[in-house]
Amino acid sequence: MPLRDFRLPEFDAPEVILPPGELEHETTIVNMGPQHPSTHGVLRLVLKLDGETVLRLVPVIGYLHRGKEKLAEQRTYTMIIPYTDRLDYLASMYMNLGYVRAVEQLLGIETPERGKYLRTAVAELQRLASHLLWLGSFALDLGATTVFLYTFREREIVVDLFEKLCGARLTYNYMRFGGVAADCPPGWVDEVRDYLDLQQARLAEYEAILTDNPVFRVRTEGIGIISAQEALNYGLSGPTLRGSGVAFDVRKADPYDAYGELDFNVITAQEGDCFARYRVRMDEMRESLNIVRQCLPRLQVPGEVSAKLPRVIKPPAGEAYARVEAPRGDFGVFVVSDGSASPVRLRFRSPSFANLSALDHMCRGMKLADVVAILGSIDIVLGEVDR
Amino acid sequence: MDRLMQYIELGWNFIAAHEVLRSLFAAVCVLVFMLGVVLVVIWMERKVSADIQSRIGPIRTGGPLGFVLQSLADALKLLLKEDLKPRGADCWPFYVAPYLVFLPAFMAYLILPFSATWIPQDIKVGILYYSAVSSVPVLGLAMAGWASNNKWSLLGGLRSAAQLVSYEIPLALAMLAAVILHGTLQTGAIVANQWQHWWLIIFTLPSLAIFLTAGMAEVSRTPFDLPEAESELVAGFNTEYSGMRFATFFLSEFSASFFISALAVTLFLGGWSLWGIDLWFAQHVLGWNTTAWDLANPATIPLLMKVFWFGVFVVKSFIVLWVLMWVKWTMPRLRIDQVLNFGWKVLLPIALLNLLFVSLVGLYVKRTNVEPIRLSLQQVAPVVVMQEAQRE
Structure with a gap:
């Protein structure tokens, strides 16, 4: 739809009332995206600007809609797993995990001990990879190009580890009903341990370049506050919610896999601004390192990684809802089965979509440059928003 | 061979004898120098950023000559690109804008003292000339932003207008500090003064910091690269430009970056001189009679020394530019209102305080009858007033 035909009730709402004595300003409507360099994929924002101040903001989504939920109704349960990879393509493991856990509930099966720990370790590594990519692109949005290269360097190690695990570097298709697709290759655990030590040191490096940087602070503190x-x-959910001081984490609230047996903290910050969200994610990365460290001794113990299941899966009729704490928040999967080989209805609750809905609220009254910072701090993935 | 040398000398004398020809010759030399330097600066920017970001940077083009050929290849590529003009663009300003930015960037180079007596145009009011010339690019940037018929370009153009105008004042105040201390607006004389009185550098260091901060904003380098903030404004004022017109913007930006470093070196870091070490070396190691040298009479100084000084000047400028590159590749970008606030509410008061401090130093230096003050402060004051008046 061309911009001149763009009419939304939000834009016809009364203008922000200016204090008396101020000059009346003319407003402009600007189109940001879907080809804009910092809308993280194909998000389109239509902004109503007064100079550089944002009056209204409307996200226009759907450019990456592939009809995943409808597609799933035509596929068998196992065939759907690779589809979930393409939801949040920066945290495919979690998308796999959420779906697989929902179907496991329908089937009523348990994952073997080793499978559980492998899942947890892989999930936390995925969180690290996802947060690293977020950190890089967030800094890039603020104009600090160097951090981007640093975080990608470390993310590469995690991706390599995953490649050794399942052969893929982005769309892993690793989780299976009742476990994982393959056991980790020999020596993998030691490589993970090396990586953890390296990452611990490198996190301090990122902090040195960003956390106390006055320019970074003025760009993030007090920007995009949400109570x-x-x-x-x-x-909202995930770090975006915890940045506002709500200590909600699915891993604690509704423990799955090995999380019930592990010791970790839910990171929160009180301010609710971009800097708070930044701090939450930074500390979460440390927490993830801890969790993986706790999993490693258990991965030395040999055992089964997956439950035995028939080739064709036909869960009993019924419905199930499973949720996991994905890097971007509470990812939920709802499956309805009628006893046949494919689901009657599959529905994803995507955290990015909910988080994106708060963007207008956070951006009002902020400057144009802040929109980019706030969008970066929310950390959305369009594959998951549009599904 | 002798014949050839004879002809060269004859030609040289002919050029030197005619003011117009001499200026033209100097201008051509400066243009060649500037283009050559930009090629190296762009390559250096890529290499330094690669170094900071643990990458390798460009390595394929040109082999050992890559530091020139890489940028040359890039420029050639841009030359072959189609020169697009968006529908609805304001034709005339759109086509003129890049050159309006490029021309002042080139004109500024004319006052640089490249070596003792190697000054393309040794104008008596060199610094004043620079501050006049440096306010022209704003027009070009605003024109480019306006004429592109693109809202993002317009925002970029307006941002650059606001930013460049704001930072000209602290920049001028920082330059004024050097002017007061050395008692002249002539760039050549400022360097000669620093050559003789190297210790004055202690008093110019705060001015240097102010100058470089304001200078980074003047040439729009991170953290002040608002006009073309690619993560917000796509590419700012040059979003709609392509081919050679884009290359012209690019060229002026990098030549301005180098110029700011070169001017910082000229005003605060002793220009082409090595603060007297060069003299000591020439006298004691080479056994030259340096006391007979007279800056007013070029023939008294050996050519080798002048070439050496030229090298010193270029190396110093590159070192300052290198420092600016560190800043660029480690800092995030400020927001436009923060940039303006910083300029008016922080940098300007600091620059004024610094000016007061330098004036007191200048007064003291004059009281104790140390040589450096050539013009008395009373003579400088009207110039200050003039400059301020011109600004308003």
């Missing part, structure tokens, strides 16, 4: 109550009202 705890508002965050809950918008249905």
Whole structure:
């Protein structure tokens, strides 16, 4: 739709009332994306600007819609796993995991001990990879190009580890009903341990270049504030919610896999601004390192990684909902089965979509440059928003 | 061979004898120098950024000559690109804008003292000339932003107008500090003064910091690269430009970066001189009679020394530019209102305080009858007033 035909009730709402004595400004409507360099994929934002101040903002989504949920109704349960890879393509493991856990509930099967720990370790490594990519692109949005290269260097190691695990570097297709597709190759655990030590040191490096950088601080502190109550009202989750001081984490609230047996903290920050979200993610990465470290001794113990299942899976009729704490928040999968080989209905609850809905609220009254910073701090993936 | 030398000398004398020809010759030399330097600067920017970001940078083109050929290849590629003009663009300003940015960038080079007596145009009001010339690119950037018929370009153009105008003042105040201390607006004389009184550098260091900060904003380098902030404004004022017109913007930006470093070296870091070490070396090691040298009379100084000084000047400028590159590749970008606030509320008061400090130093130096003050402060004051008046 061309910009001149763009009419939304939000834009016809009364203007921000200017204090008396101020000059009346003319407003402009600007189109940001879907080919804009910092809308993280194919997000389109239509902005109503007064100079560089944002009055209204409307996200236009759907450019990456592939009809995953409808497609799933035509496929068998196993065939759907690779489709979930393409939701949040920066955290495919979690997308696999969420779906697989929902079907496991339908089937009523348990994952073997080793499978559980492998899943947990892989999931936390995925969180690290995802947060690293977020950190790089967030810094890039703020104009700090160097951090991007640093974080990609470390993310590469995680991707290599995953490649050794399942052969793929982005769309892993690794989780299976009742376990994982393959056991880790020999020596993998030691490589993970080396990586953890390296990452611990490198995290301090990122902090040195960003956390105390005055320019970084003025660009993030007090920008895009959302209070705890508002965050809950918008249905935010993940670091975006915890940055507003709500200590909600699916791993604690509804423990799955090995999380119940592990010792870790839920990271929160009180301010609710971009810097708080940044701090939450930075500390979460440290926490992830801890969790993986705790999993490693258990991975030395040999055992089965997957439950035995028939080739064609026909879960009993019924419905199930499973949720996992993905890097971007609470990822939920709802499956309805009628006893046949493919689901009647599959529905994804994507955290990015809910988080994106709060963007307008966070951006009002901010400057144009802040929109980029706020969008970066929310950390959306369009594959998951549009599905 | 002798015959050839004779002809060269004859030609040289002919050029030197005619003011117009001499200026033209100097201008051509400066243009060649500037283009050559830009090629190296672009390559250096890529290499330094690669170094900081643990990459390798460009290695394929040109082999050992890559530092020139890489950028040359890039420029050639841009030359062959189609010169697009968006529908609805304001034709005339759109085509003129790049050259309006490029021309002042080139004109500024004319006052640089490249070596003792190697000054393309040794104008008596060199610094004043620079501050006049440096305000012209704003027009070009605003024109480019306006004429592109693109809202992002317009935002970029307006941003650059606001930013460049704001930072000209601290920049001028920092330059003024050097002017007051050395008692002249002539760039050549400022360097000669620093050559003789190397210790004055201690008092110019704060001015140097202010000058470089404001200078980074003047040439729009991170953290002040707002006009073309690619993560916000796509590419700012040059979004719609392609081919050689884009290359012209690019060229002016990099030549301006080098110029800012070169001017910083000229005003605060002793220009082409090595603060007297060069003199000591020439006297004691080479056994030259340096006391007979007279800057007013070029024939008294050996050519070798002048070439050496030229090298010193270029190396110093590159070192300053290198430092600017560190800043560029480690800092995030400020927001436009923060940039303006910083300029007016932080940098300007600091620059004024610094000016006061330098004036007191200048007064003291004059009281104790140390040589450096050539013009008395009373003579400088009207110039200050003039400059301020011109600004308003």
